[in-house]
Each structure stands twice: as structure tokens, then as C-alpha cells.
Amino acid sequence: MDNLYVIKIGGNIIDDDEKLKLFLRSFASIKSNKILVHGGGKLATKLADTLGVQQKLIDGRRITGAETLKIVTMVYAGYINKNIVSQLQSKNCNAIGLCGDDAKIIQAHKRIHPSIDYGFVGDIDKVNAEQLKQLINSGLTPIIAPITSDSEGQLLNTNADTIAQEIAKAMCEYYNVQLIYSFEKSGVLLDVNDENSVIKKLTPQYYHELNTPLQGMGAKIFAGMIPKIDNAFAALNSGVKKVIIGNAEKLNDLINNSAGTTITNE
């Protein structure tokens, strides 16, 4: 099977024109098959502020009212996605910007929660791996914005980390998949205050040890990293070969395994 990199680029890099440009240059230079999933950055929040639309977050997830949905659709699917695609095209990467509803690559439904109304937030039912493979086979590089829709045509704001994970899992049917979460941090840090304390390799056993404070490892893994790591292990258990977490400015090193944290079952 061919290799496929599913790469998530985080918000802080998207907010920084220069860093984004360098990241996209590295991304364009990857010879293997690749898919980019991008988050939102601060632009949506800024636009909402300017327009006087109040933002609410619960557990890091944006509560998406009708006005907020309009804003994130404009910013994620419009401004950010098209800027990334046009920059990649200028670097000879034949990018195609997609949301979940384009070519029906992702089917989702509005989140149902017993106590919290998340608003127009999507949970993923299914990734159309065959359609993505078809686009890739025809020489295209999918660039995916975190907007999906339900079967009734309702747009839904959807977590980009989850989209990357679900795509990576689904694509295992056709490719050797590596999932890369790239952002502003160097990787999973043993000590959240020390950027040099990157854990090079994280196995389930080691993670279990780190998460057992009584064993005296003294690890201070940033709480915000825990869902990413849990997602990573879930992805590995669904067939993804390797999950790499690290600095978007070192994308080539992440791919070469010379930077970041590699999460693996072995």
C-alpha cells in the first residue's frame, strides 16, 4: 500500500502569516500522498467580536449559534481554506479545498448531548474514503476545512482534530496512514514548562506510567494534550501506523522522525 500523510495544522500557525507560509512550503514539498486538515485560528473570534456576536466555549468547543455558524463558515471554509489552497497552488501543489459536504466526503449529524446544547456542532458518522482516494488518485491534494453538514443540508461546525483522526482511520483501508498533529508546541512534553522535554516515543505502557502520579514519574503533561493523545491511541487501534505530534515549523523533521513525539503501539 502507498503511504498517506494526514496532517492537521493548528490555529496558532494559521494566525501567523509567515509561519503559515513556511509550513505550506514544507507541506507542498512532501512527495507522498497527503491530506491537510486545518483549524480555525483567532480570525473567527475576532470577526465575531467586531460583529458583536458573543462567543461561548464549553470544554474548548465553541457553542455554535446561527450567527456563529455563519462566521465560522465564512472564515474557515472561505478565507482560511482559499488562502491555503491558493498558496499551495503557487507552490505547485494541486490543492483542492473541501468541506465535509463537498463530494460528500464526510457525513455528520448535529451533536446530541443530554445536558449541553452545543448548537450547530457536528459529530462525524462516516468518512467517504473511496471518494478521497479517487481525488488523490487523480493528482489532487485535499485541503479540508472543519465544516460539515447533516443529511438535511444543515451546516455544522466540527472539531478539526476529530476530522483529521476520522479521515486517518478511514483511509487505512487504502493506504499506510500516518497522522500528524502539527501546532506551536514541540511535541508532548514531559514537563509542560520545558520545551526541551519532548517525549520522543510514547507507547500505551509509558503513557499509563506517566498518568499514574503515585508511581512518582512527576510528569506534568499539559491537560490540553490528553484528548490529542487519547485520540492518537484510538487512531492506532483503528489501523493508523503512527501518530506524530509536534511543531508545525518542523514539518519535514516530523515526517523524518527527527522531531516531535511519535505515538505508537509498540
Added chain:
Amino acid sequence: MDNLYVIKIGGNIIDDDEKLKLFLRSFASIKSNKILVHGGGKLATKLADTLGVQQKLIDGRRITGAETLKIVTMVYAGYINKNIVSQLQSKNCNAIGLCGDDAKIIQAHKRIHPSIDYGFVGDIDKVNAEQLKQLINSGLTPIIAPITSDSEGQLLNTNADTIAQEIAKAMCEYYNVQLIYSFEKSGVLLDVNDENSVIKKLTPQYYHELNTPLQGMGAKIFAGMIPKIDNAFAALNSGVKKVIIGNAEKLNDLINNSAGTTITNE
């Protein structure tokens, strides 16, 4: 050769949720190959007003400064395009939203004009008909937003009528192409004040007669219609079989030739 309809939907319909919904239902029901090109509507102007970005128009073309470009990219490529795609998907039309830079379907350059600086406005160099054909052959229906980019990755605001015309012309290599300009009017009117005065068939000879007031035809073709008609004849001269101009609410009738104005060389 197979038939292909290239259909442009105008701004006034896009601004009206109910009319847009009905239009999209008709569009989804077309059995032949089809491409939809959409304009912008008033949402971009409204958003610019709210954000305090002043809008300037010269000859009906928006002067596109950096802030306006951001707004039209968000509104056209984000909000409008994704809403159309998700509605079509819910009607079993496998739509895919695209700008010019996606899959490099349109190459453009920033408009150069001896006296007017249009800002970030694009003129089209080339339509990638082969790529569009490939997408159509794989069962997809392209939905095109009027944003293109130049070879350096600069996004450009681009006239949707022109995009529809250029796509129609380029696709003649592979299809029997009919170009439909659908909007809020019933067609080309003999008397601009009488919606019942639709000219059913417009040939170059008849048009010439209408445009020669001394011959006493008394025609009052709305001046805003002239560029559309000129574009239509240019399209016919480049191989397009038929150009139809008419009411978006009667899309099926336009296709059946029972409504609107058919522009033809014969």
C-alpha cells in the same frame, strides 16, 4: 457528445432563501451534466457596511481593496458556496464547491487597466476543461464561486457572468454546451417595463435591428442586459450551442425552451 448545462445564478435569487431553495431543487433534478456558477448577492455589501469597509463600484464592477477581497472570499467562497453545496447534497446532487484555484480549474491574473485600478479583480486566462470534465465524469457537480487566483497565490474577485461564459466556451471541447443565465427577470425584454415582452429568440440579425433605433423598432432593451447579450454571442461564436437568459424560478422551463430568451446564431 454529451450535453452539459453551464448555469449562472444571479445575486437577487441568492439573497432570497425561498427562491434559492426552489431553484436548487430544479437544478438538482436536471439529469444531464451540469455546472453551477454563482454570484454574490447583497450579503457581501451588507457585511462590508457592518464592518465599516467602504464599497466602490465602477461600471458595475466592485473595486476590490484588501479588506473587500477578504469579505468577498468569506461570503462567496465560504457562506454562499457551502450553503448551496449542502442544500444540493440534501437533494441527492453530489455537488463539490470550487473556486478558481481549487484543482487549478481557472487561471487568472490581476486586471491591468490604463486608468482605473480595480484592485484585486481577476481576468481569466484559461479554464482547465479537462479537470472539470474529470470531476464531472466521476459523478460530481461543480459549484463555482467567483473567486480565482493568480499564479503567485493572490486571490482575485472575478465576475461570475464571465466565469460562466469562459467555462461554457472551454467545455465545448468535450460537450454540447448550453449556457443559461438565470436571474430575477423573465428574459431579454422588448420593453424593459413589460415583463410579458420577453423576446423568445434573439439572433444576431434581430439584435442588430433592435439596436438600431432609427429603424423604428422602438426597443428599450435594458442597458444592463447588453453585456450579457454581447457575452452570449461571443460564447456562440466559440462553440456554445445555445445561450438562454431567463427567470431562475423557471429553470426547468428554460431548459425545455418554454420560457426565457434563447440566443442563437441561426
